[in-house]
Amino acid sequence: MNLWFRLLWLLATTAFRPRLKPLEAPSLLAFRVWPHDLDTSLHMNNGRYWTLMDLGRTDLMLRTGLWRAVLRHRWVPVVNAGTIRFRRELRLFRPFRLETAILCWSNSWLVMQHRVLSRARDGSEIVAAVALVRAALYDRTGKSYVPVATLMAEIGIATTSPEPSPEVAAFLASEEAMRQAGSSGR
Numbered sequence: 001m002n003l004w005f006r007l008l009w010l011l012a013t014t015a016f017r018p019r020l021k022p023l024e025a026p027s028l029l030a031f032r033v034w035p036h037d038l039d040t041s042l043h044m045n046n047g048r049y050w051t052l053m054d055l056g057r058t059d060l061m062l063r064t065g066l067w068r069a070v071l072r073h074r075w076v077p078v079v080n081a082g083t084i085r086f087r088r089e090l091r092l093f094r095p096f097r098l099e100t101a102i103l104c105w106s107n108s109w110l111v112m113q114h115r116v117l118s119r120a121r122d123g124s125e126i127v128a129a130v131a132l133v134r135a136a137l138y139d140r141t142g143k144s145y146v147p148v149a150t151l152m153a154e155i156g157i158a159t160t161s162p163e164p165s166p167e168v169a170a171f172l173a174s175e176e177a178m179r180q181a182g183s184s185g186r
Helices: 004-016 046-064 066-073 148-154 166-183
Strands: 027-032 075-086 095-105 110-119 125-139
Touching: 004 046, 027 046, 046 066, 046 075, 046 095, 046 110, 046 125, 066 075, 066 148, 075 166, 110 166, 125 166
Parallel strands: none
Antiparallel strands: 027 095, 075 125, 095 110, 110 125
């Protein structure tokens, strides 16, 4: 993560923001496009979106209280797959919000959606980008992924995963196809 000032801001303001119930409400973070976010086309760099999405996942961990278990057990957050669709550019000084939500999960990973939201001139909401990410927590001591039931229990959630939507199912199928292609030695 190379956005240290934004990370420090997030850490400093977390205590003043309400606790999140991840299946009821998404994380919402407000940002603005600064000069160091731009690429040579003078809009926000595509890599910056991914980095900001790290902050969305961090906010979820902090505001659900999961961070306590992460520190206690020395678990490490890992993203092992992601896809993004850019819809609108974000220019210098443009305000935007990052929405991060957990959509579904398996035994060892979660699927999260990140949406980058901005406003049109008429005030209507614009989705500038949307991403799906498959993430997990890794237990270095046990050399395995933390069961999702364990991390959900740490934040007081005892429910089954919602069914994946068609786009999430397609994302997971695509990731599985890529994993298979990578293991075949091509």
